[in-house]
Amino acid sequence: MTRRSQASVKRTAPAAGAAALLEQTWRDPPGLVGWLSAINHKSIGRRFIVSAFGFFVAGGLLAATMRLQLARPDNHLVGPDLYNQIFTLHGTTMMFLFAVPVMQAMAVYLVPLMIGARSTAFPRMTAYAFWMYLFGGLMIFAAFLLGMGPDAGWFSYVPLAGPDYGPGKRNDFWAQLITFTEVSGLLISIDIITTVLRLRAPGMTFARIPLFVWAMLVTAFMIIFAMPAVMLGSTMLIMDRLVSTHFFNYAEGGDVLLWQHLFWFFGHPEVYFIFIPGLGFMSAIIATFARRPVFGYPAMVMSIMATSFLAFGLWVHHMFATNVPELGKAFFTAMSMMIAVPTATQIFCWIATLATGRVNFRTPLLFVLGFFFILVIGGLTGLMLGSVPIDLQVHDTYFVVAHLHYVLIGGAVFPLFGAWYYWFPKITGRMMDERLGKWNFWLFFAGFNVAFYPMHHLGLAGMPRRVYTYPADMGWGPLNLLSTVGAVTIAVSVLLFIVNAVRSRRHGAIATDNPWGASSLEWAAASPPAAYNFLAPPVVGGREPLWEASKDVGAPTYVTGLALDVREALATTPLDARPDHRYIFPQPSIWPFVSAVATTIMFIASIFSPWAIVWGSLLVAVPVTAWFWPKRAETEKHLALEKRP
């Protein structure tokens, strides 16, 4: 208790009337055009989170349709062609439109608040990246509703997805969706890296960065080095399909395994840029509800980094059923075993934290505890699949489907739901209902295990993935029915979550600034935060700024001397977070939105004519130039504040 009461950051008002002026400076403009011009990281973050949740629900409805189809043998609710499109779109949506973007969306909202900043580093680019993501997602669903949904699976293997076996435009839409989401994901990564390295509160040295921010920083670096592989691969795929290149055409010197290498060089790290942010949520939530700092901070940070490096040495374990040399496979088996070490280190640190803390069993913590149970099972089946003989036996069966859902839902979605309950009061200013939250958790937890545990047995019994139906005498009927019951239970629990969120937003108990008694800086801002985040930007003197007194003797507690009528903030040095210069952020602008519309036109038109790349580039160049071009009035204001380095 004493730890928490000694808050080191005093929220002293710098001057009377400053709050109103700052609010006016940092808020998004009113009206429809203003809404489309918004660049405040909280507005974009909220839209990003809601859109990603919308795609999660859409992907979930696709999954529910598959489960209904598979509930009994010889079912004809959905035909084979539609089923192919449904499972492809389900996987594509969950991986590219939900799991990766939602983590970045959470970071866009939370990271500036957690490091004591007023904005992301490149707010207009944040807005552009969000619109690109949204338009790409809407495009793929429009294609699906028009009967042109991709149908070659979420990893779109050639030759099935190539020109010979995938006629029509279906897989072109898939390839372009990848382009949309990668543009968005890469730009957000640059944004997060620069934000974390340059906009931290003075005093927040590398050794004082919150673990969630560490997780997002490491994830952003991973994305930068992994996503280009799939972006290049999907470009080769669409060129093979549209302009007759031969990258994957065996007859002309191409190679189908090239696609698998490029895809999984990205695809395996992708699992970790879904999983590592989940670990970040875990650390934030466990510290708060164990009411003590996470045990072993240096070990935690080193583990996140080790995981991110090892993740790049795993991709071939998705290709054990190909003719990759056996010695190579042995290397990837060893790496697959090794990555368990840093993950286990983190799990032990959390257990130590919970064991030595005073645990407060609220809904966010329940989801975190669900992670331990589910992820450990997923990790154990992962160790099994990492061994070549077992993988060959169960490759492309429901055993793999069970494994990947245990890992991804246990490792990312459970912490994410916990994170939503945890930060909902910060984002909306109201608490979510605790009773509905507990129902949500228990139904999700039970429904998940009922839906996915039987799939291990189905896989071992030989049921292949991606079949639209099966004959009754295979004996797979009862377990499939059980699995469908579980899926319906999950759907009910997600519905409860939606009801809870919608009701709590209007009628929930009013949240204080720090309702859970947490230690990190976002809880020093108001709930919901003002447009400018912090009236007096904080100076940090320790790892747990709201729990302990400053460790820097004689240090100040807040920053002054920044303009109130211009979007000015303090840039600090990358390692030590010493004050470096005053940085002026751009004003809201419609041009990022217009640029995203233009880019969307170019990407979609290029599916139908390669020349669209040429005229489309000119179309994009105009709004991008307008976006960059400075305004005279703003330049005048900047000149008034200017001081040469």
Add this chain to the structure above:
Amino acid sequence: MTTNKRLSSSPAGRIPGNVTPGGALDVSGLPSYAFGPRSLMWWGTLGVIAIEATVFAMMVATYFYLRSQAPGWPLGVQPPLLVWGTVNTLILLASVVPNHFTKHAAESHDLAGVRLGMCLCILFALAFLVVRIFEFRSLNVAWDANAYGSAVWTLLGLHTVHLVTDFADSLVLAVLMFTGPLEGRRFVDVAENAMYWDFVVFAWLPIYAVIYWAPRF
């Protein structure tokens, strides 16, 4: 400059600036922009460079992967003619001179020097874009002939996209340096444009080696 000195000479663990213990850290005396790694946009540019360098590296890896799967290389066609690629390499390398002249002019807030330097850079850009057309014509293979053709066209195409965007960026920035509105931060933009230009030039060297020399060995 005085601020700079104060920053670098302050003892470890202490926070620079006008400090009131337990009170405010007044940052109004700090500069309002900075060059090099002190600038935020420098980090953004570095991020873009990291992404694009990874794309180039992946494409080079693809080239050699396809070669490792092929019975012979370059798949029954002649290697590209050396002349235009080599000429363009020299032009690109020479463009580093006006580029660095521009960068230094920007860092010393020399507007006339920046204007001159950027105009020279744009002339170089026009030159290497024109020669690039001849390069495509001397590849001795079409993109749809075989996988080798697809790989060299994509490799050269990727780099050409960078030449075109770098040209367009520089053109817009050059016009702005003549018309305004100008403030000190625009010199940082010029310096960072020069940094990206260096990347486009030096990324070309391994690509040149792969396209023109790898098929000869």
